[in-house]
Amino acid sequence: MKGILAILMAGIMIAAMIAPAMSEDASTSVSVGNDAPDVVITSIAPDPADPGDTVTVNGTLSDPNGIGDVNELTYDVKYPNGTTCESGSILSIVSPWSLNFDLPAGVSAPSGTWNVSVTATDMGSATDTDASTFEVSTVIAITVGDMSYGSVNAGSNGNPGSHNVENTGTVAIVFGESSTTGYDNDADDGISWADMTFGTNTIADSHIITNWVVSTQIVAGASADVNFELDVPAGTLSGTYAGTTTFTPTVV
Structure with missing residues (x-):
């Protein structure tokens, strides 16, 4: 009788040992920082340009958080005296990007060194600006x-x-x-x-x-x-x- 009881108790203990263990979930978190985009002007043509010409500006764009994080790409074209001739937005935010603008005709496009700047802004309001120059030819007429x-x-x-x-x-x-x-x-x-x-x-x-x-x-x-x-x-x-x-x- 004692032998039978011992075997029965052993069977109960074994059953207890192989029962499923209890589990519990714990949350994890990480904070991904916002890094500024990087915009680069790679070329401006024609250079030199004549009054009335269409000028094309090409460049590249990147963002450590993905190019989709960039929500605005703007440009500014300045006369040789530093005042703004034209400004606006580049609607297609891609890389590479391209911008076209028309120089004024005749005396409205003074000869000298003109400046073009392009600014990228991301969803976290981080910005980057690149600038380059081109020449407008002297016209005697x-x-x-x-x-x-x-x-x-x-x-x-x-x-x-x-x-x-x-x-x-x-x-x-x-x-x-x-x-x-x-x-x-x-x-x-x-x-x-x-x-x-x-x-x-x-x-x-x-x-x-x-x-x-x-x-x-x-x-x-x-x-x-x-x-x-x-x-x-x-x-x-x-x-x-x-x-x-x-x-x-x-x-x-």
């Missing part, structure tokens, strides 16, 4: 209006006329002259003129003068009247005489 002395008589002197000259370039200009006494109609002058002719008849260029002052500047976007006087020699055959005036600007 003018438009000249036609001149008429009107109807004059043979033998009359000092008949007035004028050309209106507009500086459509990006820098101030002058019309050079090597002579200290004024324009003498040499081939290398900033202002020169030809004989006026009607068929085989001629009013020689020596009968034309200008009182334009050599040192006078015309700034970009401005215009001025360049005045002339015509002497018509006595005995000149009646008719409509035509000639040309050539303006060759130089940068101040």
